[in-house]
Amino acid sequence: xxxxxxxxxxxxxxxxxxxxxxxxxxxxxxxxxxxxxxxxxxxxxxxxxxxxxxxxxxxxxxxxxxxxxxxxxxxxxxxxxxxxxxxxxxxxxxxxxxxxxxxxxxxxxxxxxxxxxxxxxxxxxxxxxxxxxxxxxxxxxxxxxxxxxxxxxxxxxxxxxxxxxxxxxxxxxxxxxxxxxxxxxxxxxxxxxxxxxxxxxxxxxxxxxxxxxxxxxxxxxxxxxxxxxxxxxxxxxxxxxxxxxxxxxxxxxxxxxxxxxxxxxxxxxxxxxxxxxxxxxxxxxxxxxxxxxxxxxxxxxxxxxxxxxxxxxxxxxxxxxxxxxxxxxxxxxxxxxxxxxx
Amino acid sequence: xxxxxxxxxxxxxxxxxxxxxxxxxxxxxxxxxxxxxxxxxxxxxxxxxxxxxxxxxxxxxxxxxxxxxxxxxxxxxxxxxxxxxxxxxxxxxxxxxxxxxxxxxxxxxxxxxxxxxxxxxxxxxxxxxxxxxxxxxxxxxxxxxxxxxxxxxxxxxxxxxxxxxxxxxxxxxxxxxxxxxxxxxxxxxxxxxxxxxxxxxxxxxxxxxxxxxxxxxxxxxxxxxxxxxxxxxxxxxxxxxxxxxxxxxxxxxxxxxxxxxxxxxxxxxx
Numbered sequence: 001x002x003x004x005x006x007x008x009x010x011x012x013x014x015x016x017x018x019x020x021x022x023x024x025x026x027x028x029x030x031x032x033x034x035x036x037x038x039x040x041x042x043x044x045x046x047x048x049x050x051x052x053x054x055x056x057x058x059x060x061x062x063x064x065x066x067x068x069x070x071x072x073x074x075x076x077x078x079x080x081x082x083x084x085x086x087x088x089x090x091x092x093x094x095x096x097x098x099x100x101x102x103x104x105x106x107x108x109x110x111x112x113x114x115x116x117x118x119x120x121x122x123x124x125x126x127x128x129x130x131x132x133x134x135x136x137x138x139x140x141x142x143x144x145x146x147x148x149x150x151x152x153x154x155x156x157x158x159x160x161x162x163x164x165x166x167x168x169x170x171x172x173x174x175x176x177x178x179x180x181x182x183x184x185x186x187x188x189x190x191x192x193x194x195x196x197x198x199x200x201x202x203x204x205x206x207x208x209x210x211x212x213x214x215x216x217x218x219x220x221x222x223x224x225x226x227x228x229x230x231x232x233x234x235x236x237x238x239x240x241x242x243x244x245x246x247x248x249x250x251x252x253x254x255x256x257x258x259x260x261x262x263x264x265x266x267x268x269x270x271x272x273x274x275x276x277x278x279x280x281x282x283x284x285x286x287x288x289x290x291x292x293x294x295x296x297x298x299x300x301x302x303x304x305x306x307x308x309x310x311x312x313x314x315x316x317x318x319x320x321x322x323x324x325x326x327x328x329x330x331x332x333x334x335x336x337x338x339x340x341x342x
Numbered sequence: 343x344x345x346x347x348x349x350x351x352x353x354x355x356x357x358x359x360x361x362x363x364x365x366x367x368x369x370x371x372x373x374x375x376x377x378x379x380x381x382x383x384x385x386x387x388x389x390x391x392x393x394x395x396x397x398x399x400x401x402x403x404x405x406x407x408x409x410x411x412x413x414x415x416x417x418x419x420x421x422x423x424x425x426x427x428x429x430x431x432x433x434x435x436x437x438x439x440x441x442x443x444x445x446x447x448x449x450x451x452x453x454x455x456x457x458x459x460x461x462x463x464x465x466x467x468x469x470x471x472x473x474x475x476x477x478x479x480x481x482x483x484x485x486x487x488x489x490x491x492x493x494x495x496x497x498x499x500x501x502x503x504x505x506x507x508x509x510x511x512x513x514x515x516x517x518x519x520x521x522x523x524x525x526x527x528x529x530x531x532x533x534x535x536x537x538x539x540x541x542x543x544x545x546x547x548x549x550x551x552x553x554x555x556x557x558x559x560x561x562x563x564x565x566x567x568x569x570x571x572x573x574x575x576x577x578x579x580x581x582x583x584x585x586x587x588x589x590x591x592x593x594x595x596x597x598x599x600x601x602x603x604x605x606x607x608x609x610x611x612x
Contacts, residue, residue, distance in 0.1 A: 020387045020591045022397040034395065042526050159537075193534050214529030216587070227530055284527035285483040287394035287440050293483070298526035299533075 024289040028073040031290050032064040035077065041218035043089075044280050044300040049311035051083055070290070074098065086297065086311070087252050087278035094291030103252075103278050111249035111273065114322035115185040116332070117153060124335055125151060132163040132170070135190065139163050141170055143177065149342050150174035150239075153183040154198065157254040159191030164198075168236045171201050179242045179342030181335065182262075185272070189253025192281065199261035200234035202243060207231050207264035210257075210309075212281075214299045223300065231261040243268045244338035247314060248321065252276035259314040260301070270316045271338055277313035373413040373606060378574055380406040380600025384424065386444075391588035392523050393476050393485040398442065406576075406598055416454040416464060416497075422578075422596075423447040440483075445475040450513075452495050462499040467492060468513060470557075474592070485527065487590055488543050491518030491555065507565040514558050517551040522586035548586070556583040565602065572602035 024030065036057055046053055060080050067073045074093065078100040081089050087103035121129065121140065129142025129151075135158025144151055152170065174180065182202070211226035245262050247255070247270065256275045262268045280297030287293055302308045309315075320334050384404045389397040406422040424446050452468025474487040495513040502508055521543045524532065535541050559580040566573045578596040583589060 020389045020397050020593050022389055022395055024395050192530075212530040214524060214526060216525045216529075222525075224524075224529060281528065281530060281533050284392075284481075284485075284523075285478070287396060287478065287483055289396055291440070298528065299530050 022289075026289050028064055028067045028070070031073070031288055031292070032061065032077070034288060035292075035294060036060075038286055038294065039081075039296060042215055042283065042286075042298055043084075043296050044215055044223075044298060045084060045086060045310050046220060048300075048308045049084060049086065056080060056083060085277070087276055088280060088282045088295065088297040089278075090295045092293045103276060110324065111276075111321075112186055113324040114248055114327060115250075116327050117155075119327060119330060119332055120151075120153065120183070120335060123330055124332065124339075132166055134158050134163040135160065141174065143174075144181070144339055147339065147342075148176075148178045149339060150177035150180045151183065152180065154187055154255075154258070156188050157190035157192070157194035157198070157258065159194055164194060167198060167201060171235065171237050171239055175237055175239060177239075177241070179244070180239055181338045181342070182243060182245045183335070184251050184255055184258060185246050185248045185334075186250045187247075187252070187255030187258070189255050192254050192257050195254040195258040196229070196261060197234075199258050200232060201238055202240070202262060202265065202268065203231050203233040203238055204240040204265055204267055205231075206233070208304045209261045209264050211302050211304070212299050213302075214281075226302065229260075231264045240267055242342055244342060245270050246334055246338060247272035247275050247316065249273045249276055249313075251314075252278050256309065256314050257301070260303075260309065263314065269318065269341070270314065271318045271320055271334060272316045273319065273321050274313035274315065277309070277311050279310050279313075373411045375605040376408070376410045376412070376572075376602050378406075378408040378410075378572075378600055378602035380408075380574060380576060380598040382406065382576070382578075382596050382598030382600075384578070384594050384596035386446075387593045388444075388476070388591070390476055390485045390590045390592075392527050392590070393442075393478070393483060394440065396440070398440075400444075402444070402446070404446075404596055404598070406600065408602075414456060416466075418450070418452050418454070418468075420450040420452075421448065440478050442476055442478040444477075445473065447473045450493075452493075454495065454497055462501075464497045464499070466495055467516075468495045469493075470513070470515065470518075474590075483527070485523055485590070486543070487520060487522055487584055488547075489518060489520040489550070489555070489584075491515040491520070491550070491557070493518075493557075493559075505567045507563075507567065509563045509565075511561045511563070512559065515551070515555050517549070518555065519547045520550045520555055520584055520586070521546040521548070522584065522588075522590065525587045550584070554585045557581070567604075570604050572604065574598070574600045574602050576600075 040053055060076060063076055064073065077091060081091060081102045084102045087101050089102035090100060092099040124144055126143045126145050129140055131138040131140055135156050137155040139155065140153040142151055143149065209229050209231045211228050213223040213226040216222050216224045245268055247259060256279045259270060263270060279301050281299040282295050283298035285293045285295050300308060301310060320337060322332060322334050326333055382404055384402045386402055387397060387399045402424040404422050404424045408420045410416060410418040449471045450468045452466055454464035454466035456464050470491045470493050472489050477484040493513045493515045497509055497511045499509040531545060532542050557580065562577045564575045576598040580594050582592040
């Protein structure tokens, strides 16, 4: 037995059996502890959003202890994450039947109704406007009726699709316009490099747009050294005549990052509302022991002056919000304002 | 400085490979060459804290290929891989949570020299490359490990009867490079370069040794020879623990069955 290789192998296997244990409980209290700690160690927005996470614990821990079922526990947790008002924070339940995004509150839902692309196409654009597939939606571009003003609507910043390859051709087609309206209202975000790619086609000068640092440890101040992102002219041709860029409170994520680049340029005027304020990039979904999934941003963006747009959104140069009743009546006041200004 | 260390390590590894290959090339014609193909089941137990606090377990089908060139010394290439689903997380009351896919590929290129004829004992080194990619819901959550480790390897071979061979191989990493995701799984660099996997992986490479990369590997091979052909049965075990910002632990126990084919048997060293 002493020199038997089989005995050695079996001995090692027996010793290591059970080496890998997760020791994770599955009660509501266990899940709450894990969820609270996971946010505590990964979330980037406590300070910029003025969230006292320790107080949140002291409020919700006793409430969770009184719950017995998942149906009692779920509303408590969705209520708890609403404190972030951050669309990049979400919870999905085991079956995926219930999902809740923290920042998808009334003001975002209202903002969605304050823009209607079909109205823009039918009442404001010349008939020869074109569409380019952008992810699962279409980018629309063309000219305003009877004006030498170009118009581009960017529904998202998808990471795939021909619209990126063809975007220089779009700029070439509109380069002789006197001005341009870039409509980023209701933009649902997407792939940050796509936002940068398109933004650089509107750059006249080179300027630092923002800095980004990822969480790199459990401490509240554990961040990577920031990476600098710069707006600079790229592509075959850039549109550098006056631009009005339109946003609303439903412009989110990479849609907001797009404005971080645009706001460095003097020939661009931002018209609209404070954006949805969910800018930091989301990390991987976190998989909880009870089958729930949670998502949160893990990259903090700051402006060159050291402040963060996280929790505040992009500040417009001219603040203006459409009335949803006007949209229903066929009037887009923001668009009309931009046309008159150009 | 990590770049210099990385380059130095690659240079040493490259030099070792060139030296081994050039020596082996001279012995190629007079050596015994064995090719083996096997298929087996591997029981996996994985806890990747980047991916989830939950440990996952499953039984995977794995494929293995081996090439051994043997005269006095032995040169070998071993490869095994799987690309199947992990469907049974280690949760007692619900086996359907987080069905995830796993790619797990290991390539070992090594060189052994005899140190004792009876019993037949050889020791040497191997370069162990591994790729481990875990994905849930099309990478809405995921994790990875890639590593290039220089490992000590020892082989004990026993000829039981005329046609029966038994060998035990043990390996343990000495030093190498390993790439793991950042603290939160993603950072700005990973997101911006998600279309360039090689760039992301190499940017996260870190020098690992000692308790930073624990990976004992044991393999027991039985071979029954009938002429140039052979029937093989193998038992593989490995425990892997990588200390990074969040650790990865993996335990695999696999049983394989396969066939081998040997060339130049006559030149086998007596």
